Amino acid sequence: MEPKVKSAMQMKIQVRKKKTIVAKDRLFSFLFILPSILAIAIFVYGFIGWTGYVSLSNWNSQIPDFSFAGLKNYVSLFHDFRFQADLRNTAVFMILFIVLVLGMGLMIAVFLDQKIKFENLFRNIFFFPMALSFIVTGVVWQWILNPSTGVNLLMKKVGIEPMWYTSVKVIPGVEWGKIQVGIPIAVIAVVIAAVWQMTGFSVAMYLAGLRAIPDEVREAARMDGATEFQIFRKIIFPLLLPITISVIIIMAHISLKIFDLIYAMTGPGANFVTDVPGVYMFETTFRGNYYASGAAIAIIMLLSVAIFIVPYLLSNRKGES
Amino acid sequence: MKKKWFAFLSFMLALSLLLVGCNSDRASKSGGNGTRLDIFSWWTGAGEEDGLKALIKLFKEKHPEVKVENAAVAGGAGTNAKAVLASRMQGNDPPATFQVHGGAELNDGWVAAGKMKPLNELYKEEGWNDKFPKELIDLVSKDGNIYSVPVNIHRGNVLWYNKRIFKDNGLKAPKTFAEFFKVADQLKAKGITPLALGDKEPWTATQLFEDVLLGTLGPDDYKKLWTKEVSFDDPKVKEAVKTFKKMLGYINKDHSSRNWQDASQLVGKGEAAMNIMGDWAKGYFVNDLKLKVNKDFGWVTTPGTQHSFMVITDTFGLPKGIKNEDDVMKFLSLLGSVEGQDTFNPLKGSIPARIDADPSKYDAYGRLTMKEFKKARITPSLAHGSAAPEGVVTKVNNAVNIFVTQQNEAQFIDALKTAASELK
Structure with missing residues (x-):
């Protein structure tokens, strides 16, 4: 009996020891993430709160004025021609950008997945634009698409003079509010540059997704007499859905926040056909010293990104637990 | 135990250094x-x-x-x-x-x-x-x-012109708006772009507009615009807007993809005849394009502003x-x-x-x-923030950018009045 009792006691002690170790581990791990919690609390959430506070104030000159303005800054924004144009441009840019990035990314990924020769080489070629910053992309594509340089110069030699890069046309251009609603032709130029840069990312994602689908599944489907097209539609696409959603989320938040590409490439554009909230925010705040209006634009941008990100994060958490 | 305390201490030290780091620059300065x-x-x-x-x-x-x-x-x-x-x-x-x-x-x-x-x-x-x-x-x-x-x-009110184009076509540099449009029509008839503009950044168009305003209103009334003694729906301002609109009919088609250097370059290389830009353009002509003052390019004051100096x-x-x-x-x-x-x-x-x-x-x-x-009379430039606060300038830039495309005079005057309501 005695040894048994002893061992039970020993076990108890061990458990207690373990518990204190666990508690200590928790304490230390907490201490080690404390700096980043503090930094994020101040520099991210603190400043978001501050921006929100400023956006409700009357601070619209170099002299700070924190008196409460209510939603005045937001209301005047939505009545503003430039901001309405920004919302249209962002929506058009986002839709075209996501559709093209997904479509071309999937196409290239499927092509690369065919166990072709020089796969590595091709993969690197497609990924490489990702290594550039949007500023570089903007400058390069501006040279390429500018009416007085690049491809248009070549086309001019043949007798075609396309002015779409500087076009102020909006198709179909239905009058709504203060603006014409539709697809501004000039936005397409920016979409081309953005797609060129970001397609590599969706290729990488899709390629990883395709590689993760076991060959057995396809084999089994083939044995059951499914055609290649059916395999894609019924097996591969559904299995790629989570990846597609991730890519959409990431591309959506890139396109809602886009600033550098537009700034380097076209600027606000004639009649604001290529303007986006990011550029407007920068000019309002740092050129015009309209700090409250600028903050209001920033908050609207944050909310629009949150519409995409928050449901995604919530569903991810559900999936984990 | 010792080890852990050591780790903890060094961690706190790192944290405090981080916080001090933000301040050390100031400390050494003062x-x-x-x-x-x-x-x-x-x-x-x-x-x-x-x-x-x-x-x-x-x-x-x-x-x-x-x-x-x-x-x-x-x-x-x-x-x-x-x-x-x-x-x-x-x-x-x-x-x-x-x-x-x-x-x-x-x-x-x-x-x-x-x-x-x-x-x-x-x-x-x-x-x-x-x-x-x-x-x-x-x-x-x-x-x-x-x-x-x-x-x-x-100086902001300078009109630069390509000497060779003017000589070849037997033209004289314009001093008034009437002369300007006469010259511009003759150039246009020969297929030469009369006026180069590069308003990728809208201030260049604003600068063109302020020179037209000065040329139409004269220095006294122009200065009164910024002290609210002359309103933006004054008939003379409306006349200036009309003239500005007419001028926009003579500019290069790809103006919105060019910055001011690109526009000056059109004149320097003989692809356009005239360009209205501040006299920093001279530095660009001489240093970057290697052109000679008074030989390759000439200058006059912008129409109607001979005795004013947009500073x-x-x-x-x-x-x-x-x-x-x-x-x-x-x-x-x-x-x-x-x-x-x-x-x-x-x-x-x-x-x-x-x-x-x-x-x-x-x-x-x-x-x-x-x-x-x-x-000369000295007048403050709007496009460069001398005439009005930056906030007004930003709003005028937005209005000008819309006007260059839509060319709706009434709407433009309204936008200018809204912007001017912020003047003190």
Whole structure:
């Protein structure tokens, strides 16, 4: 009996020891993430709160004025021609950008997945634009698409003079509010540059997704007499859905926040056909010293990104637990 | 145990160092006599940087005991620099002295915010009150106090033209709007773009508009626009808007993809005949395109503005709350001296703000402009923040950008009136 009792006691002690170790581990791990919690609390959430506070104030000159303005800054924004144009441009840019990035990314990924020769080489070629910053992309594509340089110069030699890069046309251009609603032709130029840069990312994602689908599944489907097209539609696409959603989320938040590409490439554009909230925010705040209006634009941008990100994060958490 | 405590301590040490790190820069700066004189500007371009460096070199020779720091911030037309300056001023960490355009940018900005100290004493001691044109001193004064020292002068109302095109077609440089449109029609008939514009950044179109305003209203009424004595629905303003609209019918098609250099280049290379731009374009023609003044390109004042001088002046002032006021005063008195101005301006390609500088140090354009500067009426530029606060300028830029495309006069006048309602 005695040894048994002893061992039970020993076990108890061990458990207690373990518990204190666990508690200590928790304490230390907490201490080690404390700096980043503090930094994020101040520099991210603190400043978001501050921006929100400023956006409700009357601070619209170099002299700070924190008196409460209510939603005045937001209301005047939505009545503003430039901001309405920004919302249209962002929506058009986002839709075209996501559709093209997904479509071309999937196409290239499927092509690369065919166990072709020089796969590595091709993969690197497609990924490489990702290594550039949007500023570089903007400058390069501006040279390429500018009416007085690049491809248009070549086309001019043949007798075609396309002015779409500087076009102020909006198709179909239905009058709504203060603006014409539709697809501004000039936005397409920016979409081309953005797609060129970001397609590599969706290729990488899709390629990883395709590689993760076991060959057995396809084999089994083939044995059951499914055609290649059916395999894609019924097996591969559904299995790629989570990846597609991730890519959409990431591309959506890139396109809602886009600033550098537009700034380097076209600027606000004639009649604001290529303007986006990011550029407007920068000019309002740092050129015009309209700090409250600028903050209001920033908050609207944050909310629009949150519409995409928050449901995604919530569903991810559900999936984990 | 020891190990863990050691880890914990070193972690806390790292954290505190991190926090101290944010502050150490300030601490070293405010070390009594060792305080550095940081000169804040956006002079990072070719000629202007040389000018600033020459100026700092001259200052160091005269005052070797003062530590000088060139705190220039790069970025087009000072936008980035102004953003950095705004955060430093709001954080009560002003640079020792900083570049600011004379006029509203100074007076309605930092002076109104109560961040500047008057320099009346300095002007009196140095005897400057009659060495700068009176209208220029007015531009850097508010309520009878002078707040900054002008270093250089650029002229905004200049029409540059390609000499060869004008000679080949037997044309004379236009002095009035009537002449301008006559010349423009003749050029257009021959398939030459009459007027080059590059409004990728909308201020260039705003500058064209302000020159039309000045040419139509004359200097007195033009200045009254900014003091609200003349309203923007005045018939003369409407006439100016019409003229501006008519001018837009003669510009290059790809104007919205060009910046001002690209537009000047059209004239330099003979692809367009005329370009309205401030006289920094001369530096671009001479230094970048290697063209010769009066041989490859010529200039006149913009239509109807012969006796006016649309002035863009860079000035430096004395912010409140700095520790080395005496050093700043030494620097400002050098800036305002003939020697200082003649060191800086020939390199920058501008003319001195003083009327008694040495003309032999400047080129043909500079000499003539210096002469005209003494006689002409001085008017503040809107596009460069001298006529109205930055907020108004931003709003006018937006309105002009829309007008260039839509050309709706009534809407444009309305937008101008809305913008002007913020004038003080």
